[in-house]
Amino acid sequence: MTLAGLMKLALKQLDETPEDISEYDELFASYANMGYMIALRLFLRPRESFTLATDRDGRADICALPLGRVVQAEDERGNTVWFDVAADGGSVKTGGRDGQITLLCEVEYPPLSGGTDEPRLPEYAHPALADYICYRHLSSGSLAKQSRAEFFYQSFYQQMRALRPQGAGSVTRMKNLYSATEAAYRK
Numbered sequence: 001m002t003l004a005g006l007m008k009l010a011l012k013q014l015d016e017t018p019e020d021i022s023e024y025d026e027l028f029a030s031y032a033n034m035g036y037m038i039a040l041r042l043f044l045r046p047r048e049s050f051t052l053a054t055d056r057d058g059r060a061d062i063c064a065l066p067l068g069r070v071v072q073a074e075d076e077r078g079n080t081v082w083f084d085v086a087a088d089g090g091s092v093k094t095g096g097r098d099g100q101i102t103l104l105c106e107v108e109y110p111p112l113s114g115g116t117d118e119p120r121l122p123e124y125a126h127p128a129l130a131d132y133i134c135y136r137h138l139s140s141g142s143l144a145k146q147s148r149a150e151f152f153y154q155s156f157y158q159q160m161r162a163l164r165p166q167g168a169g170s171v172t173r174m175k176n177l178y179s180a181t182e183a184a185y186r187k
Contacts (some may be wrong), residue, residue, distance in 0.1 A: 004115035006032050010133035013152075016062050033111040035156065036119050040109060044121060045165040047071065051102045052092075058099055059091045068106035076100050084122030121163070128159035142173040 001009070007028040008018050040046065045068070052060035052121075062070075062085075074081035075096050083101070084093045094101050109120050119126060131152045140147035 001118065002115060003029060003032060003117045003119075004045045006119075006126065006130045006133065009127065009130040010137070013130060014137060015133050026136075028137070030113065031133040031136040032119075034136065035129045036112060036121075038132075039121055039125065039128070039160055039163065040118070041068065043160045043163040043165065045106050046109065046120065047104055047166045048107045048135070049102055049104050049111045051100055054094060054096050054099050055102055056097055057099045059086075060094070060103075061091050063090045065105065066108045066110075068108050070103050070105050073102040074102045074104075075116070097103050125159055125163055128156050131156040131159070173178075 004021075007024065010028060011018050011021060011024065021028075035090050037139060050062075050065055052062070054060045070083060070085055070092060071094065073081050073094055075094075077101055081094050081096060081101065083103075085091075086093065090100070092103065093139075112119060119129060121129075135149050135152035135156060137143040138152065141149070
């Protein structure tokens with residue numbers, strides 16, 4: 001669903017006429033992006049890998065990357081290596097000097113700006129952003145509107161809890177694998 005579609009859905013849920021979209025365009029886009037950032041940072045936490053060159057001190061520049069946080073680092077052979085992100089967030093230091101490292105990172109996507117932009121969420125989670133728009137719009141109103149806002153707030157977070165972070169639930173280490181599964185309890 002596009003940003004324009006999300007705003008139209010929100011107008012329908014608020015019992016407003018779709019022709020009034022121009023009155024709410026900027027405000028609703030702002031609310032949609034607030035909900036989108038919550039969905040990305042707290043629930044989906046999308047991940048991407050980046051291969052970077054390290055200098056003679058083992059540092060790799062990460063300033064230009066859209067990073068939320070670095071999850072894991074691997075050397076050229078695919079072995080997991082230690083890493084330390086600089087205090088200013090501009091570089092990563094590893095033990096691998098004059099080589100390459102591959103960083104698995106949680107990334108940040110740009111906000112939705114045009115009416116044709118689509119949120120990078122699973123399709124079933126798109127209507128939750130319309131619920132967030134409704135929640136934010138109604139939450140500053142009268143007591144009756146705030147009561148309606150609570151419904152949209154609960155609906156948004158119920159749908160967000162259905163999202164699973166990328167990489168969640170997968171086995172990432174083989175050490176003590178059987179003690180973490182029911183295979184250790186079979187006889």
